[in-house]
Each structure stands twice: as C-alpha cells, then as structure tokens.
Amino acid sequence: MYQDERLLFILDFLTKHRRITVDQICSFYDVSRDTARRDLVKLEEQKKIIRTRGGALLPAAHNEVKGYQTRLQTASTEKKQIGQKAASLIQHDDRIILDSSTTVQACAELMEDEPCTVITNSIYQADILSSKNKIRIQLLGGELEKDHRFLYGESVIERLSHYHVDKLFLGVVGISENGLTIAHEEDGMVKRKMIKQAKQVIVLADYTKLGVTDFYRFASLEDIDLLITDQTPPKKFRNLLNKHSVDLLIANDDIEEDD
Known part of the structure; x- marks a missing residue:
C-alpha cells in the first residue's frame, strides 16, 4: 500500500475513533514502526493531526463564527x-x-x-x-x-x-x-x-x-x-x-x- 493510501485510511480511522496508536497502524497496514511514524509526521505537517506519545489524535473541532x-x-x-x-x-x-x-x-x-x-x-x-x-x-x-x-x-x-x-x-x-x-x-x-x-x-x-x-x-x-x-x-x-x-x-x- 502506498503512503497516500495509508494516510487516507488513517484519517478515516481517526474520524471514527478520534485517536490512533503507532501499534495500530503497524497492525492494520502491515508496516514497520518507522513507517508508521513517518506517516504521522506527514499528517502533522499537513496540520491534519496532533502527534502524541505513541500515536496521534484529531485536533479539536472549532465552529467557525461566520460573518x-x-x-x-x-x-x-x-x-x-x-x-x-x-x-x-x-x-x-x-x-x-x-x-x-x-x-x-x-x-x-x-x-x-x-x-x-x-x-x-x-x-x-x-x-x-x-x-x-x-x-x-x-x-x-x-x-x-x-x-x-x-x-x-x-x-x-x-x-x-x-x-x-x-x-x-x-x-x-x-x-x-x-x-x-x-x-x-x-x-x-x-x-x-x-x-x-x-x-x-x-x-x-x-x-x-x-x-x-x-x-x-x-x-x-x-x-x-x-x-x-x-x-x-x-x-x-x-x-x-x-x-x-x-x-x-x-x-x-x-x-x-x-x-
């Protein structure tokens, strides 16, 4: 599985469960811990997640107050x-x-x-x-x-x-x-x-x-x-x-x- 595909799956999992661990990524997608960490670094750079010790979670949602x-x-x-x-x-x-x-x-x-x-x-x-x-x-x-x-x-x-x-x-x-x-x-x-x-x-x-x-x-x-x-x-x-x-x-x- 390519990284872009994994990133989409990780985000989908986070949408449903709010958090994910490095071990879960390794288990779900059959990758090494280093690969799982690189995936999380990539998502963090895109400002889509917050990295935590051993995993990641979604940022808290804020309701935009429109004009x-x-x-x-x-x-x-x-x-x-x-x-x-x-x-x-x-x-x-x-x-x-x-x-x-x-x-x-x-x-x-x-x-x-x-x-x-x-x-x-x-x-x-x-x-x-x-x-x-x-x-x-x-x-x-x-x-x-x-x-x-x-x-x-x-x-x-x-x-x-x-x-x-x-x-x-x-x-x-x-x-x-x-x-x-x-x-x-x-x-x-x-x-x-x-x-x-x-x-x-x-x-x-x-x-x-x-x-x-x-x-x-x-x-x-x-x-x-x-x-x-x-x-x-x-x-x-x-x-x-x-x-x-x-x-x-x-x-x-x-x-x-x-x-």
Missing part, C-alpha cells in the same frame, strides 16, 4: 420561528434589551409596532426598529465591532448599569452543562452585564446550539429563566434545564418530544 450576514441566512426558517415566539412574549409598555445576535434580530423584525422601550448595542437591531414608530430605542454607545456591527467596551457596560428592564432577549453560540458561551469575549462581557439588569432572561437558540460549548463563558444556566428553541431537545438536555430551573419553550409546537 453576520452569512449567519443571518443560515437556518433562517428556524430563526424566524424562534423570533416569532420571542416577539409574542413582549407586552405593552415592556422595557426590554435586545442583544446583537442574528436570532434576536429575527425577534426585532417580527415585533409588533406597539409601545415599548428597547435597549440594544446592535446597529442592526436599532435600524430595524427605527421603522416602528411606537417603539422607543436606546442605542448603547461604545466601540464598534465592524464585522458583526455591535458596540462594546466600558462605556456600553457603564451605560447598561443605569437601566433595569423587564426582559432580556439573548443569543448564544453554545448552551450546555458548561453554561452560555460565545466566540468573542467583548460581546460576552456586555451580555453578562445585560443579564444583571433584567428581571427575566430569555435565551434564543436554534437546535444546533444545544449541547455546544464555545470559547468564552459569560453566564451559567442558573442565570437564565427561559430557553426558546426550534426543536424539542433530547431528554438528557431537558433534564439539565430542569436541574437548573430553566423553562423551555418550543417555537414549533407541532414537534413531539422524544424519550
């Missing part, structure tokens, strides 16, 4: 379902905070033009709501994150400390036993302060975010009151929510629970 417009187009049906359900919770004269996530943007788009006050650090959310005449908007000023168009920094956090609101609508990259996580620390620090200023914390997260842990943890499950998602989570995840007294709301009411 705002790309994320907005991803799973748009699910985002709209969640956004619609979230918007239905907003009552007359509510004071709310909307963060900068694309799922929360779906909520902003579907809000009725009824009297309420919205505080946000998102250029997108403020722009969308500016067409709704009865909604008052407080845009938090700070440093602009140009790719995702949210405002952050000490000035945003300090300004937030002056507001006390009825509801916070919050997006995440991941929600799991490790808490609520996000890709950008700057965004996470603002979200943490938002949580402190709200009577009710509502997380909007499509099914792909459940059980995921990303880079920066900004809150624990105990910090949130309600999770709105688009599909019924597995029983293990529902039990995790129950343990931390987090209510669950499914945007698509027709989906049945599994066991």
Whole structure:
C-alpha cells in the first residue's frame, strides 16, 4: 500500500475513533514502526493531526463564527420561528434589551409596532426598529465591532448599569452543562452585564446550539429563566434545564418530544 493510501485510511480511522496508536497502524497496514511514524509526521505537517506519545489524535473541532450576514441566512426558517415566539412574549409598555445576535434580530423584525422601550448595542437591531414608530430605542454607545456591527467596551457596560428592564432577549453560540458561551469575549462581557439588569432572561437558540460549548463563558444556566428553541431537545438536555430551573419553550409546537 502506498503512503497516500495509508494516510487516507488513517484519517478515516481517526474520524471514527478520534485517536490512533503507532501499534495500530503497524497492525492494520502491515508496516514497520518507522513507517508508521513517518506517516504521522506527514499528517502533522499537513496540520491534519496532533502527534502524541505513541500515536496521534484529531485536533479539536472549532465552529467557525461566520460573518453576520452569512449567519443571518443560515437556518433562517428556524430563526424566524424562534423570533416569532420571542416577539409574542413582549407586552405593552415592556422595557426590554435586545442583544446583537442574528436570532434576536429575527425577534426585532417580527415585533409588533406597539409601545415599548428597547435597549440594544446592535446597529442592526436599532435600524430595524427605527421603522416602528411606537417603539422607543436606546442605542448603547461604545466601540464598534465592524464585522458583526455591535458596540462594546466600558462605556456600553457603564451605560447598561443605569437601566433595569423587564426582559432580556439573548443569543448564544453554545448552551450546555458548561453554561452560555460565545466566540468573542467583548460581546460576552456586555451580555453578562445585560443579564444583571433584567428581571427575566430569555435565551434564543436554534437546535444546533444545544449541547455546544464555545470559547468564552459569560453566564451559567442558573442565570437564565427561559430557553426558546426550534426543536424539542433530547431528554438528557431537558433534564439539565430542569436541574437548573430553566423553562423551555418550543417555537414549533407541532414537534413531539422524544424519550
């Protein structure tokens, strides 16, 4: 067997089992230990594996956080379902905070033009709501994150400390036993302060975010009151929510629970 063929087989094995030893390579492909080590060196040079003592493993997978417009187009049906359900919770004269996530943007788009006050650090959310005449908007000023168009920094956090609101609508990259996580620390620090200023914390997260842990943890499950998602989570995840007294709301009411 040629080296290129072995490399493909090794990668296929790693995809299924996450790790492989030099002894396994020797056994599977009838090669010497020196040949097995050369195969691993080659894969390491291609940045496809991490070599360990006696073998190799796959690098940890990281979910790339795409640009705002790309994320907005991803799973748009699910985002709209969640956004619609979230918007239905907003009552007359509510004071709310909307963060900068694309799922929360779906909520902003579907809000009725009824009297309420919205505080946000998102250029997108403020722009969308500016067409709704009865909604008052407080845009938090700070440093602009140009790719995702949210405002952050000490000035945003300090300004937030002056507001006390009825509801916070919050997006995440991941929600799991490790808490609520996000890709950008700057965004996470603002979200943490938002949580402190709200009577009710509502997380909007499509099914792909459940059980995921990303880079920066900004809150624990105990910090949130309600999770709105688009599909019924597995029983293990529902039990995790129950343990931390987090209510669950499914945007698509027709989906049945599994066991």
